[in-house]
Amino acid sequence: MHEPSPFLDFAQDKLQIGALLFMALVYSLKIRWILKFPAGRDRQAPSGNPEKNASRGAWYSLLNIAMPWAMPSTRNRPLFYAQFVAFHLGVAASILMSFLIPYAPRTIASAPAVLALQVVFAMACIVGILRLYRRIADPYIRAISSPDDYFSLALLIVWLGFSFLAAPNRPAEGERALIAYFLLTAFFLVYVPFSKISHYLYYPFARWYLGKTLGHRGVYPVQRQEAGA
Amino acid sequence: MPPARSYKAQKVIDRFQQKLNRQAMLSLAACVHCGLCTDQCHYVLANPGDPTYAPAYKADRLRKLFKAHVDWTGRLIPRWVGGRSVYSDEELEELKDVVFGKCTNCRRCSLNCPMGVDMASFNRLARGLLVHVGVMPEGVAVVAKDQWEIGNQMGVLKEDYLETLQWMEEELQSEYNDPSIRIPVDKRDAEIVYAINPREAKYDPRTIGEAAAIFHFAGENWTMASEGWDMTNFGLFNGDDELGAACAARVYDAVEGLRGRKLVVSECGHGYRSTRCEGPNWARRDLKFEMESSVVTMLRYIKEGRIAVDKTRNPLPATYHDSCNNARSCGMTEEPRELLRLVTTDFREMYPNRAENFCCTGGGGAMSMSEYAPRRLKSAKVKADQLRATGAKVVVTSCHNCVDGLFDLIRHYKLDMQVKLLVSLVANALTPPERRIKRRPLEGFRILVIDDEPDVRIYLSKLFEENGCAVTDAPDANQAMRAIRAQPPDLITLDLVLPKKTGEKLYWELKKDERFARIPIVVVSGYAAIDHPKIDFHKFIAEKALPPPEGFLEKPVDVEKLIETVHQSLLESRFSG
Known part of the structure; x- marks a missing residue:
């Protein structure tokens, strides 16, 4: 097994740990900040519908991410939802790979594993490019986009591209892709808490509170009847 | 150097920070600008190509303040994350135009946001901030x-x-x-x-x-x-x-x-x-x-059987419009449908419906903001299309605000529809025992009015209709016979003085024909023996051995006596038949 250079060793180990600790610290502070805002209280009586209550509503809301049929906005756009899944799978796989390469390289050493990772990264990268194009070309999306929206997306596209190149994990054949991947990962971890990418931190909170209220009032889970049903 | 801030703008910022609770803060922070809310808004659908109607765009008018004054990154580099404060009263007026004039707080976008961003709630928050400094449509100020x-x-x-x-x-x-x-x-x-x-x-x-x-x-x-x-x-x-x-x-x-x-x-x-x-x-x-x-x-x-209803009293095809507040904020979607099915004969679902229904466009106080009426009515096309597709003649709703909004758009888009509340349909279907006898004694019957004078025919027809029955009329005996053959009525009122063939002759023909002999006949005639010496009805029926009519009233008729006679004749006929 080829030994990584000291710089690559630093980039994939100590730098990542440092970046992760920084991210954890900032996230802790951010959660503390969120909890500093007083939560509105629901005093109204329950809806009376035995199938709907605050707890069920909150879980329904939290699991909304896995229920594309629950909202017209996702139900009527299966391709868009598939893109969402592919993109987020790619990001999750890339984060996982940043742990596996330095600490358990054998788990992704086989050719099929590398191929699977590369397919996931390629798909996510393509989705990212499509989303960036949409953000630029669609006047509705362009009108709501901030520099951070463009930058975060571009950052992820580049990162996923290097994830694709780094997936074979063959430093003997050149370390550039791996070094770039780990540097980008570290930057990503540090930048995320300050950017829109930290939306996954808000998701459980925002969804929980909305679902709790709407469940208590009998709105969630949403009951619907479509034409022809 | 940022520009100097107006007094009102400063008050808005101060109050914004005081009013932020956790739910609102999360909704302001969580948006990823994915744009999935865009085509869920009736304003967007009715104004294609104009991004300023998009829910996320509208939400960003307040989110900019959040980014500039509350968000971590935004406080350091506001422009990077789309943050911008407000400085002038003109900017507050622009915000007013968005939060009052381009959103009915219907919450459809909120329920379509993958992140759970409740845009309607913080649109209301933004309205409250403006109202606090007196910036609002005049109608809103008057009503408040x-x-x-x-x-x-x-x-x-x-x-x-x-x-x-x-x-x-x-x-x-x-x-x-x-x-x-x-x-x-x-x-x-x-x-x-x-x-x-x-x-x-x-x-x-x-x-x-x-x-x-x-x-x-x-x-x-x-x-x-x-x-x-x-x-x-x-x-x-x-x-x-x-x-x-x-x-x-x-x-x-x-x-x-x-x-x-x-x-x-x-x-x-x-x-x-x-x-x-x-x-x-x-x-x-x-x-x-x-x-x-x-x-x-x-x-x-x-x-519980505490009231009885007869759904056939509401026979027109009816659809149901879910009020946004009932459906998307209170979960009341099934009870009105259940009730509607009990009091109407032809209920037709509207699509989409329940929590996915489109706003009537009169919500969020829009009916009190006359300056935005053209914009509101333009956005109502979405609702109009939804209504038209049902083929219903009545749109039922459970909201007075929706009644006004729907009435306005029905008139604007020339739909052949009425708007009704459920209470009106239930009350109309109500069948208290007293009602049939005392209020509409002739309900459920069909009467044929035979009279050569148009005024008399109209008068009697209207009188009978007001008392609940269906009426046809005929100006002479031949037309009367055709009408009777086509659909035998439950009762006939007969004038004796008719052109060509007299009423006596018609009476004789009917009583001789076993198909029509049992139809009760009330003679309503104004003949006087001096004017018509040849007509003597009593003598005529005696000579012909015909049964007497169920009633015999001379013109001008006493209305109460006429209705009572007709009603009694119908009941006896039904009882004997």
Whole structure:
């Protein structure tokens, strides 16, 4: 097994740990900040519908991410939802790979594993490019986009591209892709808490509170009847 | 150097930071600008190509403030994350145009956001910030002032309200010929305290009468309050939590003061939401009494057999429009449908429906903002298309606000439809035993009026129709025979003086024909022996050995005697037949 250079060793180990600790610290502070805002209280009586209550509503809301049929906005756009899944799978796989390469390289050493990772990264990268194009070309999306929206997306596209190149994990054949991947990962971890990418931190909170209220009032889970049903 | 900030802009920023709770803060922070909310908004669908109507774009008008003053990154580098503060009164006016004029707070975008961003809630928050510094459409200011000062949003004075209740009570007593029907006011220890929308007292008191009839025939122990009777709440629309608390507290105080067991709220989406859901939060009251919508009450009465209904009295095809507040904020979607199926014969679902339904476009106080009416009506095309697709002749809703919004768009888009509240359909389908006999004695029958004088035919037809029956008429004996052969009526009124063939001859033909011999005939004739010496009906039937007619009335007829004779003849005919 080829030994990584000291710089690559630093980039994939100590730098990542440092970046992760920084991210954890900032996230802790951010959660503390969120909890500093007083939560509105629901005093109204329950809806009376035995199938709907605050707890069920909150879980329904939290699991909304896995229920594309629950909202017209996702139900009527299966391709868009598939893109969402592919993109987020790619990001999750890339984060996982940043742990596996330095600490358990054998788990992704086989050719099929590398191929699977590369397919996931390629798909996510393509989705990212499509989303960036949409953000630029669609006047509705362009009108709501901030520099951070463009930058975060571009950052992820580049990162996923290097994830694709780094997936074979063959430093003997050149370390550039791996070094770039780990540097980008570290930057990503540090930048995320300050950017829109930290939306996954808000998701459980925002969804929980909305679902709790709407469940208590009998709105969630949403009951619907479509034409022809 | 940032520009100098106006006094009002500074007040808005200060208050914004005070009013932010965790839910609002999360909604402002969580948006990823994915744009999935865009085509869920009726304003967007009716204005293709204009991104300023997109929910996320509108939400960003307030989110910019959040980014600039609250968000971590935004406070350091606001432009990077789209943050921007407000500085001038002109910017506040622009914000007003968005939050009041381009959004009805219908919450459809909120329920379509993958992140759970509740845009409608913070649009209301933004309205409240502007109202706090006096920036709002004039109509909103007027209505809010009325609700603060007079206690109801339409400025109905107490004496006018009580007079209206008295008037409705008298109407009901007359309609049902029942002096025991009452609209009790300030009765203590009633099971139900009924609160209404002031629109009912001011413009459409029939719905008060209809509800009173339902309570009466259900044998309910109920009352209305002389104070705190308006369950609507403009605080929901203008974002003023203090007004919301004051309005809700007035109603709660009235119920508690009368020691009522349950507060029943008449059909009003925002009133129901404000009184049942938001009011306790605004007023910070943990209430001991129950609250329910009158839709639930009516449904329960039918299910428990406390009132009987005949759905055939509402035969027109009907569809149901879900009020946004009922469906997306209070979860009331099934009860109105269940009720509608019990009181109409032809219910047609509208698509999309329930929590996915489109706004009537009159919500969020839009009906009080006349300056935005053209924009509202343009956006109503989405709703108009939805309505048209049902093929229904009646759109039923459970919200007075929706009634106005739908009525406006039906007129604008020239739809052949009426708008009705559920209470009107239930009251129309109500079948108290007294009603059929005393109020519409001829209901369910068909009468043929035979008379050569057009005025008499019209007069009698109208009279019979008012008493509940279907009427056809004929000017001579030949046309009459054709009508009888085509569809034998339940009763015939016959004039004896007819052109060509006399009424006597027709009478003879009918009585000789076994197919028609049993049809009761009431002779209504004005012949005088001097003018028509050849006609002597009594002699004629005696000579021909014909049975006598069921009634014989001379013109001019006594109306009561005519109706009584016709009614008796019909009942006897039905009994013997």
